[in-house]
Amino acid sequence: MAIGFLQVLSGLFGWIYTLCWSLSFYPQPILNFRRKSTSGTTVDFPLINCLGFLAYLVSNLAFYYSPVIRDQYAARHDGHTPAVAFNDIAFAAHALLLSVITTSQYLVPSVWAFTPSQGNKPSAFITGTATGAAMGVAAVDGWCWLDAVYAVGYVKLWITLIKYTPQVVANFRNKSTVGWSIWQILLDFAGGVLSIAQLVLDSALQGDWSGITGNPVKFALGNVSMVYDLVFFTQHYVLYRGAEGKSGEREALLENGEEHGRLD
Numbered sequence: 001m002a003i004g005f006l007q008v009l010s011g012l013f014g015w016i017y018t019l020c021w022s023l024s025f026y027p028q029p030i031l032n033f034r035r036k037s038t039s040g041t042t043v044d045f046p047l048i049n050c051l052g053f054l055a056y057l058v059s060n061l062a063f064y065y066s067p068v069i070r071d072q073y074a075a076r077h078d079g080h081t082p083a084v085a086f087n088d089i090a091f092a093a094h095a096l097l098l099s100v101i102t103t104s105q106y107l108v109p110s111v112w113a114f115t116p117s118q119g120n121k122p123s124a125f126i127t128g129t130a131t132g133a134a135m136g137v138a139a140v141d142g143w144c145w146l147d148a149v150y151a152v153g154y155v156k157l158w159i160t161l162i163k164y165t166p167q168v169v170a171n172f173r174n175k176s177t178v179g180w181s182i183w184q185i186l187l188d189f190a191g192g193v194l195s196i197a198q199l200v201l202d203s204a205l206q207g208d209w210s211g212i213t214g215n216p217v218k219f220a221l222g223n224v225s226m227v228y229d230l231v232f233f234t235q236h237y238v239l240y241r242g243a244e245g246k247s248g249e250r251e252a253l254l255e256n257g258e259e260h261g262r263l264d
Contacts, residue, residue, distance in 0.1 A: 003205065010201040011085075017194035018087040024187035025098035031181045032105050033112065040179020042119035043106035044126040044166035049099040051130050052159035055137075057092035059153035060084050062145075072146035083202045123166060133158060157224075164228040168235070176243040177236045185236075189229040196223065 028046075032038050062069045063082040073082050105112050106120045133155045140151045171177050203209045 013198040020191035027181035027183035046102040053096040055155035
């Protein structure tokens with residue numbers, strides 16, 4: 001009975017964290033649309049997210065649907081199956097779509113009738129990261145399929161490690177979080193906690209912790225994101241609290257200022 005309850009709880013955690021993480025992609029494009037501007041933010045975050053979630057979607061699809069990948073995984077992990085659920089695939093596909101939409105607000109602001117912003121041009125840092133990741137995946141020729149899928153998954157992990165950095169720097173240089181929606185961070189943090197909880201529960205139910213060691217990308221995603229979330233919480237609620245004045249995110253339009261947040 002206890003096992004049945006934990007299985008239900010794991011499934012519940014999975015769908016709730018999927019909902020939280022999926023909803024976290026809406027506050028920023030909505031805020032941009034209301035302000036008719038992307039000032040205060042940079043294109044680096046949504047742009048590199050497109051590559052990251054494409055890699056995450058591909059790796060999850062392989063782990064979930066490919067008999068070859070699942071057989072190779074089982075052979076390497078004492079017959080256990082990958083700890084990837086359908087909600088992981090749903091999340092990755094949805095995240096990719098929303099990332100593309102948000103990126104379009106920066107790269108083609110005229111389509112959205114936005115005021116052009118200094119942060120609309122990708123930085124050399126993010127451009128180099130994307131190029132390096134693509135070259136790294138291309139170099140896996142001759143590997144077994146499981147290792148190739150791991151390589152694709154590690155692209156997402158690497159991107160998660162660095163994708164928040166440009167916005168952290170932008171907030172620091174602007175001494176403000178105006179334009180950067182804190183709601184996406186609150187939802188992201190909640191999703192990270194539940195994602196780790198589900199992975200731990202699934203591994204415990206299988207009686208084998210390779211559910212974590214065999215799927216390091218999913219485990220690291222939750223942890224790394226939460227560390228960055230804490231940084232953004234500190235910036236928004238402590239360091240630069242009140243810097244946005246009375247308007248904040250409730251205003252439909254904010255005055256555009258000069259940003260110095262690019263990592264070139």
